[in-house]
Amino acid sequence: VVETRDGTIAVASAFPGHQEAVQDRDHKFLSKAVEEAYKGVDCGHGGPFGAVVVRNDEVIVGCHNMVLNNTDPTAHAEVTAIREACKKLGKIELSDCEMYASCEPCPMCFGAVHLSRIKVHPLPYHSSSGTIWFIESLINNLVECCNAEAGVRSQGGSCYCHWIRRLHC
Amino acid sequence: VVETRDGTIAVASAFPGHQEAVQDRDHKFLSKAVEEAYKGVDCGHGGPFGAVVVRNDEVIVGCHNMVLNNTDPTAHAEVTAIREACKKLGKIELSDCEMYASCEPCPMCFGAVHLSRIKVHPLPYHSSSGTIWFIESLINNLVECCNAEAGVRSQGGSCYCHWIRRLHC
Numbered sequence: 001v002v003e004t005r006d007g008t009i010a011v012a013s014a015f016p017g018h019q020e021a022v023q024d025r026d027h028k029f030l031s032k033a034v035e036e037a038y039k040g041v042d043c044g045h046g047g048p049f050g051a052v053v054v055r056n057d058e059v060i061v062g063c064h065n066m067v068l069n070n071t072d073p074t075a076h077a078e079v080t081a082i083r084e085a086c087k088k089l090g091k092i093e094l095s096d097c098e099m100y101a102s103c104e105p106c107p108m109c110f111g112a113v114h115l116s117r118i119k120v121h122p123l124p125y126h127s128s129s130g131t132i133w134f135i136e137s138l139i140n141n142l143v144e145c146c147n148a149e150a151g152v153r154s155q156g157g158s159c160y161c162h163w164i165r166r167l168h169c
Numbered sequence: 170v171v172e173t174r175d176g177t178i179a180v181a182s183a184f185p186g187h188q189e190a191v192q193d194r195d196h197k198f199l200s201k202a203v204e205e206a207y208k209g210v211d212c213g214h215g216g217p218f219g220a221v222v223v224r225n226d227e228v229i230v231g232c233h234n235m236v237l238n239n240t241d242p243t244a245h246a247e248v249t250a251i252r253e254a255c256k257k258l259g260k261i262e263l264s265d266c267e268m269y270a271s272c273e274p275c276p277m278c279f280g281a282v283h284l285s286r287i288k289v290h291p292l293p294y295h296s297s298s299g300t301i302w303f304i305e306s307l308i309n310n311l312v313e314c315c316n317a318e319a320g321v322r323s324q325g326g327s328c329y330c331h332w333i334r335r336l337h338c
Contacts, residue, residue, distance in 0.1 A: 072252050073261045073284045074243070083241050092242045108284060111277025115242045 026121060029054055029100035032062055036077065037102040040064025051077040051101040053085040053094065053118065060097065061085045077101065078109035082116045094118040195290060198223055198269035201231055205246065206271040209233025220246040220270040222254040222263065222287065229266065230254045246270065247278035251285045263287040 029052055036050025046065035053060045061084040066075040078101055086092055095117040105113060105120065113120050198221055205219025215234035222229045230253040235244040247270055255261055264286040274282060274289065282289050 067261060071255050071259060071261055073255060074248050074252060074281045079243050083243055086240050086242060090240060092236060092240055106280060106284075108277050108280025111275060111280055112243045115275075115277060 030121070032059060033100045033102040036062045036064045045069040046075065049077040049103050051081040051099055053081050053097050053099050055097045060088055074108065076106065076109050078105050079112045082112050082118065086116065092116070199290070201228060202269045202271040205231045205233040209246070214238040215244065218246040218272050220250040220268055222250050222266050222268050224266045229257055243277065245275065245278050247274045248281045251281050251287065255285065261285070
């Protein structure tokens with residue numbers, strides 16, 4: 001436990017390098033979510049979004065947006081991942097699981113996350129997107145795509161470019 | 170067009186009895202949604218919620234909560250009805266359809282309604298439930314159930330009692 005300059009108390013990392021290990025783990029699973037987004041675009045299954053459900057450091061399911069393939073507007077990556085994980089684990093609540101998503105979930109997906117009790121780690125494209133709708137998120141992401149930062153954050157952005165290019169082929 | 174006492178302009182009904190006809194229509198489809206809720210409870214498929222999708226005065230699908238049956242926390246009546254209607258009509262947007270639901274949709278279902286562009290006519294249990302979560306809605310509905318009004322509104326409430334009785338059998 002460390003007292004910081006402004007008088008607040010902070011809990012130090014459990015061991016040296018703990019923070020880096022957490023970042024590496026997050027990076028690994030977020031990258032898998034972005035990979036899923038690419039896979040979905042390549043298959044023409046729907047929009048450029050991916051999500052993975054993780055339990056005890058093991059990927060339970062990896063899914064992407066299936067809206068077009070399933071003719072189902074509710075088949076977003078996150079909803080699909082929750083449904084598949086519940087089916088695989090044989091239960092309707094996922095409080096012992098985490099979700100990594102390639103984009104901040106839309107309100108429908110936030111609702112599904114809440115109902116399933118899963119913890120979510122979205123790739124943070126837009127700080128206030130918890131309250132915005134899918135289409136606004138998409139526009140913001142496209143804008144961000146043009147100014148993408150290095151690393152996994154830009155991978156998600158690039159996936160939009162990849163999608164847009166495919167749509168125009 | 171009629172000017173009212175406070176100076177505002179109101180549009181008169183298209184023909185005498187128009188308002189009653191609209192109410193009869195709403196009552197008919199809301200009753201079907203409540204019937205679905207009962208059916209779901211009787212089958213043990215999930216919570217006491219039903220929804221129907223209507224196009225040109227024809228019921229396209231009637232669904233109930235399938236959460237337990239499908240081991241799927243997203244299988245609320247409204248989401249299930251949207252999925253089934255899209256499958257049946259072969260398209261992902263339902264702007265030419267209306268949904269009648271036995272309860273005000275939870276945030277996930279509101280999201281699904283928004284994404285599918287369907288118009289929704291919920292049975293209004295709780296005036297502010299657009300922002301509340303499923304479980305709060307359930308509690309409110311259980312309270313309302315004890316003070317249920319006459320007609321279709323109380324049918325929805327009674328369905329909760331029916332559900333609770335079954336849970337305790």
